[in-house]
Amino acid sequence: MAHYKPTEIMTVAAARALKNDDVCFVGIGMPSAAANLARLTHAPEITLIYESGTLATKPNVLPLSIGDGELCETALTTVSVPEMFRYWLQGGRIKVGFLGGAQIDKYANLNTTVVGPYGKPKVRLPGGGGAPEIATSCGEIFIIMAQSKRGFVDKLDFVTSIGHVTGGDSRQKIGVKTKGPTRLITDLALFEPEPETKEMIVVSLHPGVTREQVQENTGWQVRFAAKVAETPPPTAQELDVLRELHVRTARAHAEAA
Amino acid sequence: MAQLTSLSEAIKAAVHDGDTVAMEGFTHLIPHAAGHEIIRQGREELTLIRMTPDLIYDQLIGMGCAKKIIFSWGGNPGVGSLHRLRDAVEQGWPNKLEIEEHSHAAMANAYEAGAAGLPCAIFRGYIGGGLPAVNPNIKRVTCPFTGEELAAVPAHRPDVAVIHAQRADRQGNVMIEGVLGVQKEAVLASKRSVVTVEEIVNELPERSLNAVVLPHWTVGYVAEVPGGAFPSYAQGYYPRNNSFYKAWDEIARERNTFHAWMKENVLGKGPEAFAEYARKRAN
Numbered sequence: 001m002a003h004y005k006p007t008e009i010m011t012v013a014a015a016r017a018l019k020n021d022d023v024c025f026v027g028i029g030m031p032s033a034a035a036n037l038a039r040l041t042h043a044p045e046i047t048l049i050y051e052s053g054t055l056a057t058k059p060n061v062l063p064l065s066i067g068d069g070e071l072c073e074t075a076l077t078t079v080s081v082p083e084m085f086r087y088w089l090q091g092g093r094i095k096v097g098f099l100g101g102a103q104i105d106k107y108a109n110l111n112t113t114v115v116g117p118y119g120k121p122k123v124r125l126p127g128g129g130g131a132p133e134i135a136t137s138c139g140e141i142f143i144i145m146a147q148s149k150r151g152f153v154d155k156l157d158f159v160t161s162i163g164h165v166t167g168g169d170s171r172q173k174i175g176v177k178t179k180g181p182t183r184l185i186t187d188l189a190l191f192e193p194e195p196e197t198k199e200m201i202v203v204s205l206h207p208g209v210t211r212e213q214v215q216e217n218t219g220w221q222v223r224f225a226a227k228v229a230e231t232p233p234p235t236a237q238e239l240d241v242l243r244e245l246h247v248r249t250a251r252a253h254a255e256a257a
Numbered sequence: 258m259a260q261l262t263s264l265s266e267a268i269k270a271a272v273h274d275g276d277t278v279a280m281e282g283f284t285h286l287i288p289h290a291a292g293h294e295i296i297r298q299g300r301e302e303l304t305l306i307r308m309t310p311d312l313i314y315d316q317l318i319g320m321g322c323a324k325k326i327i328f329s330w331g332g333n334p335g336v337g338s339l340h341r342l343r344d345a346v347e348q349g350w351p352n353k354l355e356i357e358e359h360s361h362a363a364m365a366n367a368y369e370a371g372a373a374g375l376p377c378a379i380f381r382g383y384i385g386g387g388l389p390a391v392n393p394n395i396k397r398v399t400c401p402f403t404g405e406e407l408a409a410v411p412a413h414r415p416d417v418a419v420i421h422a423q424r425a426d427r428q429g430n431v432m433i434e435g436v437l438g439v440q441k442e443a444v445l446a447s448k449r450s451v452v453t454v455e456e457i458v459n460e461l462p463e464r465s466l467n468a469v470v471l472p473h474w475t476v477g478y479v480a481e482v483p484g485g486a487f488p489s490y491a492q493g494y495y496p497r498n499n500s501f502y503k504a505w506d507e508i509a510r511e512r513n514t515f516h517a518w519m520k521e522n523v524l525g526k527g528p529e530a531f532a533e534y535a536r537k538r539a540n
Contacts, residue, residue: 052284069492071492080439124346132382159385162385229346
């Protein structure tokens with residue numbers, strides 16, 4: 001078996017969740033790496049959309065920002081930002097939204113706004129950006145986040161974008177018709193919402209990862225599915241493509257203009 | 258009616274203390290040279306609107322030009338925090354900064370409503386999250402036809418919009434290509450505008466029949482500032498300088514290193530300093 005890092009299996013597992021016919025709204029950072037890995041391996045026809053307005057983009061290197069020239073140059077077309085949010089996102093044309101966050105709770109609500117009180121923050125984070133509407137307008141949401149006690153918390157300091165709110169049918173009750181988070185991919189495990197409670201529970205552990213390790217890196221009492229699978233390890237081909245992508249990206253970003 | 262002038266004259270005429278200013282450019286075509294000129298001219302008490310404050314507002318905030326920002330994502334893209342924005346929000350340095358925080362969808366809709374001459378923007382958003390509780394400018398309205406509850410925010414109607422574009426002709430017709438962001442909307446929503454461009458040309462180049470052009474009679478001041486978007490980029494001219502965005506993290510982290518950089522690169526220089534970044538890509 002090839003050696004790989006926890007972030008690599010996380011990215012690979014996230015990429016595998018995407019299908020060739022998906023239309024995916026991609027966040028910057030880890031979601032972007034996963035979405036492009038999917039495109040460069042099993043899902044060559046996937047439609048990737050970034051909020052800068054680039055539709056069906058095929059970047060050769062990962063963008064550092066959401067609107068790098070690379071995204072525009074390799075896109076089918078580029079629309080204005082109001083059009084992107086109105087016709088494409090709000091219009092219900094996006095199947096999967098791919099998000100990350102600073103903090104997540106067991107119902108997959110996300111915080112990217114503040115740590116501490118909003119009016120007197122301990123840490124001011126960047127804020128929601130597109131996430132509040134991505135979370136409710138896309139058909140379903142995949143979330144990719146490395147696990148830690150600081151990030152996987154019992155109670156969020158601020159709800160930037162909703163997941164399953166307070167569980168059960170609470171998401172539908174506030175008028176949201178889309179599915180919300182259907183997968184949470186971490187560096188240790190795969191979580192999915194339990195059908196009734198909508199709590200995110202572990203359905204698969206990455207090879208060599210124990211239940212205790214998952215619990216140690218989670219701020220709530222983790223629950224496990226009746227049958228927990230083992231995540232298939234990354235293949236040599238997946239690792240090669242991912243690593244080459246990162247090498248190309250690092251080279252491109254190091255160049256001075 | 259567009260007036261072709263220098264950047265310093267344009268800022269002097271269009272941007273006043275206390276104004277509400279929208280300096281737009283969604284990652285692409287960020288008007289950095291114009292931001293530097295506003296800092297050099299010592300504008301104060303500005304309300305700064307921008308979807309992604311980026312380095313341009315980090316600089317204006319750190320130099321004490323702003324009393325309020327209206328924004329939706331305040332990070333250094335792909336790198337981390339905007340340290341000057343954080344210092345202002347967390348520690349009130351160099352002055353207390355009021356924030357009005359939105360989502361991207363709300364900001365984009367608010368610009369579009371401003372351009373359309375409407376008092377507010379209506380969209381399907383802000384459902385269940387925490388922002389409506391901390392931003393009194395987020396309200397809900399009921400659709401009179403279907404009964405659906407929708408979000409409403411006030412239209413953006415800035416005193417002045419500042420943008421950067423690739424080209425203008427000698428009449429001041431401005432052409433924008435690539436990632437378009439909300440620049441067209443910002444200019445049309447504002448009372449006044451300043452547009453910096455890579456080049457002023459005799460005639461706009463051959464273009465798609467649907468190219469994005471702001472007619473000269475919708476534009477205020479046009480100034481040629483080659484390289485004026487650096488370290489952001491101008492499609493067809495120069496790429497985004499991602500290594501500068503990474504370097505900014507260190508420069509802006511501490512107040513003294515920030516000040517030293519601003520003194521050397523902004524206060525001690527003029528818009529012509531941007532020219533070294535303007536290298537038109539051979540097509």
